[in-house]
Amino acid sequence: MLEIANVNKTFRSLGRAKNHALNDVSLTVPDGAVVGLVGESGSGKSTLLRILMRLEAADSGSVLLDGEDVLSLRGARLKQYRRRVQMVFQNPMGSLSPRRTIEQIVAEGMITHGLYGSAAGRSERVGELLELVGLDRSAAGRYPASFSGGQRQRIAIARALAVDPQVLVCDEAVSALDVSIQAQILNLLKDMHDELGLSILFVAHDLAVVRYLCPYVAVLQRGVLVEQGRAEQIFDAPVHPYTRELLDAVPVPDPDAGWLTR
Amino acid sequence: MNEEILRIDGLRLAARGPDGAIPLVHGVDLAVRRGERLALVGESGSGKSITARAVLRLDDDITASGSIRVGDTDVLTASERTMRSIRGRRVGMVFQDPLSALDPLVRIGGHIEPLFRARGMRPVVARSETAKLLHELGVPDASRRAVSFPHEFSGGMRQRVVIAMALAGDPDLVIADEPTTALDVRVQKQVLRVLAESTSRRGLAVLLITHDVGIVAGFADRVAVMYRGRIVESAPTSAFFSDARHPYSQGLLRAVPQLDRPGRLLPLDRASIPEPDDDNSVLVEVGQDHLVARSALAAAPMGAA
Amino acid sequence: MTATATPQRRAPRAAGAAFAAARRGWRTRHRTAGSVLDVVGFAIVGVVVLTALVGPLIAPDVYASHIQNARLAPSAAHLMGTDDQGRDVFWRIVVGSRTTLSAAVITVILYSVIGVLIATVAVLAPRWIGDMVMRVVDVMQAFPSLIFALLIAALMGPSLQSSIVALAATGWVVTARLLAGIMRETLTEPYVEAARTLGVSTWALLLRHVFPNALPTLWVKWAGDLGITILLIGSMSFIGAGAQPPSAEWGAMVIAAKGYVTSAWWGALFPGLAIACTSMGFALVGDAIHHRLSHRVKGH
Numbered sequence: 001m002l003e004i005a006n007v008n009k010t011f012r013s014l015g016r017a018k019n020h021a022l023n024d025v026s027l028t029v030p031d032g033a034v035v036g037l038v039g040e041s042g043s044g045k046s047t048l049l050r051i052l053m054r055l056e057a058a059d060s061g062s063v064l065l066d067g068e069d070v071l072s073l074r075g076a077r078l079k080q081y082r083r084r085v086q087m088v089f090q091n092p093m094g095s096l097s098p099r100r101t102i103e104q105i106v107a108e109g110m111i112t113h114g115l116y117g118s119a120a121g122r123s124e125r126v127g128e129l130l131e132l133v134g135l136d137r138s139a140a141g142r143y144p145a146s147f148s149g150g151q152r153q154r155i156a157i158a159r160a161l162a163v164d165p166q167v168l169v170c171d172e173a174v175s176a177l178d179v180s181i182q183a184q185i186l187n188l189l190k191d192m193h194d195e196l197g198l199s200i201l202f203v204a205h206d207l208a209v210v211r212y213l214c215p216y217v218a219v220l221q222r223g224v225l226v227e228q229g230r231a232e233q234i235f236d237a238p239v240h241p242y243t244r245e246l247l248d249a250v251p252v253p254d255p256d257a258g259w260l261t262r
Numbered sequence: 263m264n265e266e267i268l269r270i271d272g273l274r275l276a277a278r279g280p281d282g283a284i285p286l287v288h289g290v291d292l293a294v295r296r297g298e299r300l301a302l303v304g305e306s307g308s309g310k311s312i313t314a315r316a317v318l319r320l321d322d323d324i325t326a327s328g329s330i331r332v333g334d335t336d337v338l339t340a341s342e343r344t345m346r347s348i349r350g351r352r353v354g355m356v357f358q359d360p361l362s363a364l365d366p367l368v369r370i371g372g373h374i375e376p377l378f379r380a381r382g383m384r385p386v387v388a389r390s391e392t393a394k395l396l397h398e399l400g401v402p403d404a405s406r407r408a409v410s411f412p413h414e415f416s417g418g419m420r421q422r423v424v425i426a427m428a429l430a431g432d433p434d435l436v437i438a439d440e441p442t443t444a445l446d447v448r449v450q451k452q453v454l455r456v457l458a459e460s461t462s463r464r465g466l467a468v469l470l471i472t473h474d475v476g477i478v479a480g481f482a483d484r485v486a487v488m489y490r491g492r493i494v495e496s497a498p499t500s501a502f503f504s505d506a507r508h509p510y511s512q513g514l515l516r517a518v519p520q521l522d523r524p525g526r527l528l529p530l531d532r533a534s535i536p537e538p539d540d541d542n543s544v545l546v547e548v549g550q551d552h553l554v555a556r557s558a559l560a561a562a563p564m565g566a567a
Numbered sequence: 568m569t570a571t572a573t574p575q576r577r578a579p580r581a582a583g584a585a586f587a588a589a590r591r592g593w594r595t596r597h598r599t600a601g602s603v604l605d606v607v608g609f610a611i612v613g614v615v616v617l618t619a620l621v622g623p624l625i626a627p628d629v630y631a632s633h634i635q636n637a638r639l640a641p642s643a644a645h646l647m648g649t650d651d652q653g654r655d656v657f658w659r660i661v662v663g664s665r666t667t668l669s670a671a672v673i674t675v676i677l678y679s680v681i682g683v684l685i686a687t688v689a690v691l692a693p694r695w696i697g698d699m700v701m702r703v704v705d706v707m708q709a710f711p712s713l714i715f716a717l718l719i720a721a722l723m724g725p726s727l728q729s730s731i732v733a734l735a736a737t738g739w740v741v742t743a744r745l746l747a748g749i750m751r752e753t754l755t756e757p758y759v760e761a762a763r764t765l766g767v768s769t770w771a772l773l774l775r776h777v778f779p780n781a782l783p784t785l786w787v788k789w790a791g792d793l794g795i796t797i798l799l800i801g802s803m804s805f806i807g808a809g810a811q812p813p814s815a816e817w818g819a820m821v822i823a824a825k826g827y828v829t830s831a832w833w834g835a836l837f838p839g840l841a842i843a844c845t846s847m848g849f850a851l852v853g854d855a856i857h858h859r860l861s862h863r864v865k866g867h
Binding site for chain 3: 053082083087095097108156
């Protein structure tokens with residue numbers, strides 16, 4: 001169980017106003033749950049994820065994974081933590097090292113944490129993972145440049161799964177993909193969750209996507225968590241005006257709905 | 263009979279590559295009538311953007327054949343001088359990224375006033391028209407904000423400025439190339455609404471290029487779908503959403519997650535989409551103003567999604 | 568700011584590659600001319616390297632004086648004439664190629680190693696140390712390096728060795744700055760952050776992701792640097808701060824022939840041409856590598 005409690009983060013830079021990126025944010029991801037975090041740009045969702053992934057420090061607050069405080073970990077314990085929480089990034093083009101083969105990319109985590117003993121063992125596991133995410137084993141010897149955006153996201157998911165994480169964090173993981181590919185990746189994530197029992201924290205700005213994937217949803221507005229609860233609640237009976245505005249802005253593919261003029 | 267502001271016939275586009283020409287668009291036919299809003303929908307690689315850009319001959323490294331008529335001018339054979347009189351004057355363009363469409367060193371007003379002056383207005387009149395236009399598009403405190411620089415505006419505001427630039431030349435047609443893709447969802451709705459209202463107020467035709475099938479329903483009168491450089495279906499909006507015939511269109515519609523539609527998303531099954539070629543892409547009429555590529559008719563009729 | 572970091576819509580692959588090619592400019596539009604230059608560059612460098620390796624083994628003695636043959640014009644017996652000591656200019660150039668080339672190579676290796684070390688320190692150390700180091704680099708860059716090199720050479724006493732040390736002591740600056748920039752930028756790339764979230768250590772990050780990313784730029788730089796260094800070594804000898812007579816280092820040959828250039832022009836011209844051609848050859852090779860590598864990275 002991942003418990004984020006009262007996290008604050010303010011960015012200060014010379015000559016510009018202070019930016020309260022996160023303001024007393026608290027969120028829980030129960031074991032095996034899929035939680036959606038919805039926010040527009042400037043909501044602080046990326047900052048929250050970066051704090052979770054220990055790429056950025058929080059000003060105050062705590063993040064507990066199974067009761068252990070994550071924000072103060074260092075050295076070997078930090079490395080262990082990194083195994084347990086993995087992230088799929090937004091940009092399929094940039095998140096894979098251009099000069100390394102898929103095998104090297106997917107196996108890097110295994111090597112770092114000493115999993116699967118030998119090179120042969122790792123190689124076999126890479127093949128399994130590639131098949132798990134819907135790619136051919138032969139992809140292992142190729143370079144990222146020869147793959148499409150959707151395929152690269154699959155590789156990114158394989159890389160994340162390679163270290164057997166407990167929690168998978170998705171940072172706008174499908175936003176940069178074509179609609180038809182997006183559907184494939186969403187289904188893949190659903191299947192991974194069902195098969196492996198992963199907890200997933202899914203960050204997105206597209207409410208329809210979040211609705212499809214997440215039974216629990218939290219809404220972030222300018223660093224403040226304004227509403228959270230079960231998806232049916234949030235989407236069918238939103239309480240906070242911001243949530244209502246967001247729902248209102250979701251395009252409705254029905255010409256008779258008069259969406260634009262509402 | 264409503265006149266055609268834009269007519270594209272048999273357009274083929276190819277990019278000049280290091281090893282020869284790379285064909286990108288294989289024979290597109292398209293027409294937009296005065297006051298009509300046509301949405302050209304497609305995913306990446308479909309050729310929709312370069313088709314739109316070809317109308318204004320924006321890319322030097324693209325070779326074109328066929329014809330593109332703006333009013334009675336053939337764009338593909340026109341001189342550069344004629345093109346300059348079309349760009350911004352008879353056809354306005356709204357680009358995807360407002361940040362790169364605006365010069366960071368030029369004030370907001372400075373982007374729009376020259377377009378009014380080019381129509382023969384005196385500077386004083388141009389300035390007040392600029393303020394009026396910005397106000398109409400929802401920029402608060404327009405006359406004061408007109409002296410701001412682009413970086414002082416938010417994304418949605420910048421896009422309104424870009425729309426103002428498209429409208430200032432008093433065009434007959436506005437081409438909007440993914441105008442809201444870079445914007446947050448709430449801002450997207452506002453900007454689309456502003457675009458819809460300002461163009462219908464002026465009776466302008468709009469060619470909207472987008473990958474987002476969802477925004478099309480509320481915005482466009484007609485929809486045309488592009489797949490791999492060809493049009494595979496075109497229909498009035500209501501017919502498209504209730505009765506799409508081409509497997510690709512149907513696949514697109516089924517792959518879009520919707521708030522009120524539970525059940526598993528069906529990703530596009532590429533195998534079920536016939537590979538388009540010159541022969542099976544000929545458009546056939548299947549309803550009032552509803553055209554589909556011939557290949558769709560050979561496929562088995564799809565059951566209810 | 569409401570504007571989203573634009574989700575990079577996957578550019579239409581074919582169109583993207585085509586546009587990129589068109590914008591790559593001269594070399595892409597004039598592919599044959601570009602290839603000819605590549606060939607010329609590699610040919611020159613090939614010849615020079617071969618000469619440096621093999622030449623001194625087959626050359627006759629080029630240090631002994633034969634005053635009776637002084638200042639003979641180019642002929643069948645002496646392809647490039649003789650200098651004022653009666654030594655065959657052609658063979659001195661051949662033997663000198665090893666001197667000049669090895670001096671340049673050693674210089675480049677020396678300052679590259681220094682540059683890499685300094686850059687790594689600047690990037691990995693705590694912020695304030697890194698900033699201080701880069702300020703030192705700034706100051707050194709503002710200094711006219713040749714003059715600094717002269718100073719060092721004068722202090723050490725003029726010789727080929729001292730010119731090598733002097734040029735190495737000033738040459739690391741550009742490498743350090745360049746590499747620090749590349750390293751810093753690469754460390755912010757999404758794939759490096761992704762590796763960090765996997766638990767990869769900083770050292771492993773550098774070795775696996777950052778340095779390999781810098782290599783293409785470095786290869787290009789090294790090729791061009793060799794050309795420039797050959798010029799510099801020659802220049803140092805030319806002003807008397809480097810190799811001394813009777814060295815067959817090309818720059819030393821030019822200064823030695825300076826006194827009689829009007830009467831026996833071949834003594835100065837041929838070594839000068841050797842410096843110029845070799846330098847240009849390396850520059851062309853650097854350009855060729857750059858062109859080839861930028862093709863590959865862009866995912867052709």
